[in-house]
Amino acid sequence: MKAIVFDQPGDAQQLHLADVTDPAPAAAAVLLHIAATALNRADLLQREGKYPVPPGASPILGLEVAGTVLEVGSEANGFEVGDNVCALVNGGGYAQQIAVDHRMLLKLPERLSFTKAAAIPEAFLTAFQALHWIGRIQAGETVLIHAGASGVGTAAIQLVKLAGAIPIVTASAHKHERLFELGAARCIDYKSQDFAAAALDFTEGKGVDIILDFVGGPYLNKNLEACATDARIVSLAALGGARVPDFTMAPFLRKRVQLTGTTMRSRTDAYRQRLTADFRERIWPHFADGTLIAVVDTIYDWEEVASAHDYMASNANVGKIVMTIGIVDP
Incomplete structure (x- = not known):
């Protein structure tokens, strides 16, 4: 062949x-x-x-x-x-x-x-594993999906909606219209907006319950800022690099955040x-x-x-x- x-x-x-x-x-x-x-x-x-x-x-x-x-x-x-x-x-x-x-x-x-x-298969099974098996998604929760226009991102938006939860995403501005059509409740332009501030604004200061992250080290501190108490961060890749600048454990402990890395x-x-x-x-x-x-x-x-x-x-x-x-x- x-x-x-x-x-x-x-x-x-x-x-x-x-x-x-x-x-x-x-x-x-x-x-x-x-x-x-x-x-x-x-x-x-x-x-x-x-x-x-x-x-x-x-x-x-x-x-x-x-x-x-x-x-x-x-x-x-x-x-x-x-x-x-x-x-x-x-x-x-x-x-x-x-x-x-x-x-x-x-x-x-x-x-x-x-x-x-x-x-x-790859997009939906990856998103399903991250949301259900690792993130333990519940109806009514808010989920922040980075790289919302990716294959996994577009799958995750739909699976979050199907679970009765609320998807918000980061993506380039010109991709927002399509992501709203798929069911995103809020689209954040990561190039011009502070995604943590936008997530906190959307949740009226509570923070998000689950984060699906592909960027890695450069996003960890902002992810912690965006988290609610008892939030779950699922790290699926480190496309932005593995090192975390100026990291402190304090938000992890104070918010009781769970961070899980996974590759399929x-x-x-x-x-x-x-x-x-x-x-x-x-x-x-x-x-x-x-x-x-x-x-x-x-x-x-x-x-x-x-x-x-x-x-x-x-x-x-x-x-x-x-x-x-x-x-x-x-």
Whole structure:
């Protein structure tokens, strides 16, 4: 089969199509023809040599896929050849085929296209884990979502609303209109506004109950300022750096703040399978009835992968960037 590979770390021009070994499904896995995949920041970091591949994971880029079942293993239950599915995967999405454990699969409702479905697994499972498993979200709480226009951000806005809570976001000003449409109650331009002051103003001085953060060290002090008592901060990345300037423990102790760091790719297969099962039961039906939507910004053919990576690096997108693999499926 063919896959997108790179021979040495570097810029997006290193990416190219090549012949690779066909996947060999285990007994509990299914073989998928991949129709579409979606980009993630981890793809850019791995391409640059800054994201080591976890032991046992595929070195091929791509953490989420949508496609059709070609073959079902002897111990794989609930799926048949011809089923259209999507899945969170631990690498291997930039390819024509992939073997996926059946416990990671989500069967597509009729109204969901491959290009929409490919935009769901990483973003929504990450947001679901952060909000429900770690953040313990409750109805009526206020959630501050940094990078609100990202894939995870646009998923989190919708999941916060679904939980009966109130989403506020930080994002560039020109992206605010779309985020209000998704359900954001307040949009903060992080380039021109003090997000902590804006969050405190919105909550009438109480502070927010949960923060989803991708920036890291430079935001920690302001995050603590924005927190309510007993708030939960979930740190999903450190795109702004890991060091915290002029840090003091006092706000942590005074407000009893919980700070939890998490990455999805380093989790065990068993953890991701349990998370997917919970998501399948509690959240997945809402895509069939239209309550939740996949937010797709741009669709590229996979032969345009360098342009897709450059576009992601520009931070211009609202929602996900998707690549099709041999199909046209808007």
